[in-house]
């Protein structure tokens with residue numbers, strides 16, 4: 843199995859409602875997004891997927907989040923469990939990426955999406971592999 847990863851980043855504001863601390867106030871991050879794709883086979887150029895293609899797809903997804911207040915966007919509206927945390931962002935991006943990747947090539951899978959809120963803090967979303 844081959845595995846490759848790319849990173850991109852975007853800037854956006856958020857707050858965590860009901861959080862006890864400064865994160866309950868609106869503040870910004872440069873969010874860094876890492877996406878990992880898995881697959882068993884290389885193409886005729888010796889690539890699993892062209893980094894450029896993966897970057898383009900990921901950038902199109904994060905473009906909708908760039909320079910937004912994430913709390914105002916539909917997937918994160920209402921707070922609570924839907925709050926725009928690194929965890930929820932990772933799941934949202936994973937779910938947007940998954941159909942794009944499988945449409946591109948049937949044997950490709952999204953391994954994980956990692957969202958870095960700062961250089962020291964990140965969250966991952968991945969689907970648990972079924973036991974074989």
Ligand SMILES: Nc1nc2c(c(=O)[nH]1)N=C([C@H](O)[C@H](O)COP(=O)(O)OP(=O)(O)OP(=O)(O)O)CN2
Nearest residue numbers: 857858865869871926927928929959960962963965
């Ligand atoms: N599990 C999570 N915990 C927290 C999240 C999150 O998304 N998932 N988010 C926050 C806040 O958004 C906050 O902005 C981040 O706080 P923190 O990591 O403490 O960042 P700082 O740079 O302000 O921290 P230092 O104390 O300067 O290291 C909180 N928790």
Ligand SMILES: [Zn+2]
Nearest residue numbers: 856865869871
């Ligand atoms: Zn924050």
